[in-house]
Amino acid sequence: MFKCIIIDDEELARMLLKTYVDKLDFLELVASYDNPLEAMATLKNNSIDVVFLDIQMPDLKGTDFAKMIPPTTKVIFTTAYSEYALKGFELNALDYLLKPITFERFLNAVNKLQTLAISNPIAEQSITVKSGYDLHKLKLNDIIYIESDSEYVIFHTNTQKVMSNQTLKALEKTLDANLFLRVHRSYIVNKTKVTSLKSRELLLGTINIPVSDSYYEQVKKELF
Structure with a gap:
């Protein structure tokens, strides 16, 4: 079971991602936030495996917030702007999902978590x-x-x-x-x-x- 959180300032985007997470028995949604700063305590006090992180947000860009996330927590960027893709991968993101996100594309991204777990048994x-x-x-x-x-x-x-x-x-x-x-x-x-x-x-x-x-x-x- 991989624990995850969603950070996106758009309510519809958060709801869609929650729907996708709920479809998969190997994902557990711990929390959902419209502001990255509100997620800091959750990341500090819980072992979170993956963050679904929007990039363009009012108070703090996802690309800047990603630098504060522990390296053991994987980041999957979610954004409507394709020009951020290169920046996302420079930050070692697990994947980059371009909105509107289909379930097939979402599933492809989260399956990488299972691949990593198999290749990193020391964890x-x-x-x-x-x-x-x-x-x-x-x-x-x-x-x-x-x-x-x-x-x-x-x-x-x-x-x-x-x-x-x-x-x-x-x-x-x-x-x-x-x-x-x-x-x-x-x-x-x-x-x-x-x-x-x-x-x-x-x-x-x-x-x-x-x-x-x-x-x-x-x-x-x-x-x-």
Whole structure:
């Protein structure tokens, strides 16, 4: 099941997309918005797989909003203007749907989600984290970053924080280096969550993570 949200300032466009989503049992509509800024909290607090995003909107263009979306959340642009197609694909959009959108074209776009899931099985892998007397099973793809706190580490996901009695150094040796990267003595990040590097800070969506001087060159090499 892929969780999705719709962002479009036109009510009829939102209704049409909702109708299409409801036809498919592998899509779940979490929310629908007429303003991209209202969708920020949903993206921050939920694991959203895909956003159907209009481009030409009054307050903020979809192409600008797409830059704020975590890289693990796929974007399918929806617009009446074909001249935005190149810009959409420059932003690594999963697809670009030109209005009026037919169901056949919509289905072709969302089927790419299933293809990606099959080709990226690591997203479904998980680790078991011991926290006190409790055991937590965390999907690797749900972990945004891991933070050191004295003799503990804290796993940060979209929905929870899990504290475990171990060191970041020991944990680093067990994590998949293809997915996780140490960027600071106190932080390990999920590479797929990184959106940009500004000075000595990594942005993971709306989250800022400091980058140590000793890790800076490696961060640039592996992530940019």
